Amino acid sequence: MSSRKSSPGDSIATDVRTKLRSMILAAELKPGQRLVEEDLCETLGVGRTPVREGLLLLQGEGFLARERGWVVQDVDRSKVHAIFESRAAIEGATARLAARHISRETCDELLALIEAMEPAGTLTRPELNRMNTEFHARIVESANNIFLAQFHERTQFYYWMLRVPILFAEHELIQMNIQHRRIVQALIDRDEDTADRAAREHVEATMAIVEPALQF
Numbered sequence: 001m002s003s004r005k006s007s008p009g010d011s012i013a014t015d016v017r018t019k020l021r022s023m024i025l026a027a028e029l030k031p032g033q034r035l036v037e038e039d040l041c042e043t044l045g046v047g048r049t050p051v052r053e054g055l056l057l058l059q060g061e062g063f064l065a066r067e068r069g070w071v072v073q074d075v076d077r078s079k080v081h082a083i084f085e086s087r088a089a090i091e092g093a094t095a096r097l098a099a100r101h102i103s104r105e106t107c108d109e110l111l112a113l114i115e116a117m118e119p120a121g122t123l124t125r126p127e128l129n130r131m132n133t134e135f136h137a138r139i140v141e142s143a144n145n146i147f148l149a150q151f152h153e154r155t156q157f158y159y160w161m162l163r164v165p166i167l168f169a170e171h172e173l174i175q176m177n178i179q180h181r182r183i184v185q186a187l188i189d190r191d192e193d194t195a196d197r198a199a200r201e202h203v204e205a206t207m208a209i210v211e212p213a214l215q216f
Contacts, residue, residue, distance in 0.1 A: 012046055016054030019044060024063055024072060025133055025156060028126050031074040035064070062154075080211055087155050088203040094152060094185060095199035099144035099192040107143055108111070110135060110184045119178055128173075135180060139187070139199075172209060179205060 019072045020040075023029045059062045065073050075203035113135045117128060132158070140152045168176075179202040 011059065013053035014052035016040075016044055016046060016050050017057040020054060020058060021061075021063060024058075024101050025129070027129050029072050031072050033072045034045075035070040035072065037070070083155065084203060084207040084211065086151075088200045088207075090148060090152050090155055091203050092197040094140045094143040094145070094148050095147070095187070095195040096192045097145055098139045099190050101144050102139075102142035102187050104188070106138055107184055107188050110138055110180075110187070113138075113188040114180050114184065115178055117173075117180075139183070142187075145170040168209065175205065176202070 001039055012179060021033075029035070035055070037048060037051050037055070040055075041048055044051065046122070055064060055070055059066065059070075063073055065071050117123070117131050117135075123131075136152075136156075140149050143149070178199065182198040183195060186198050
């Protein structure tokens with residue numbers, strides 16, 4: 001039996017999925033927000049079929065749900081602690097591996113992202129989220145482990161959705177960037193233990209802010 005060949009429509013649907021997922025992870029599309037296919041067609045400049053196929057892909061990945069239409073998936077607050085524990089473990093593991101493989105060029109790119117995130121008070125929430133996501137994605141890429149990358153992507157959605165209702169104070173954002181610098185310095189030093197520990201502590205520090213605010 002021959003396998004089904006891909007078509008141009010498959011590529012467009014994948015592009016729709018990628019763009020919408022990026023918008024969700026950047027908190028431009030928020031938990032509980034409804035998505036209308038006609039509006040997405042207009043916004044993305046594509047037809048109804050690839051939009052629907054892209055939405056189905058995101059539903060299969062857990063980003064969207066069908067509730068009398070399409071809606072961005074919300075997070076079960078009872079699983080908050082487990083989500084952060086998973087995130088800490090994955091961030092630590094990827095940072096440890098990245099310390100073995102990362103290039104100085106990538107470290108310089110990470111430092112540039114930190115500098116860009118420094119004036120936190122002048123950045124919008126989506127801008128800050130996008131740069132922070134890129135920062136951690138660069139470290140994951142440098143770990144050179146496809147399975148950890150998949151785990152990281154899966155927890156990333158839940159992690160950012162938890163943070164949407166939280167408004168971080170400026171001093172908290174400054175502390176987060178200090179933690180980013182500790183991670184990068186450990187990567188530059190090829191210090192696997194410190195990179196692992198710094199990455200875990202970064203997630204745990206965020207958990208200490210977010211978890212109490214989500215209790216109800």
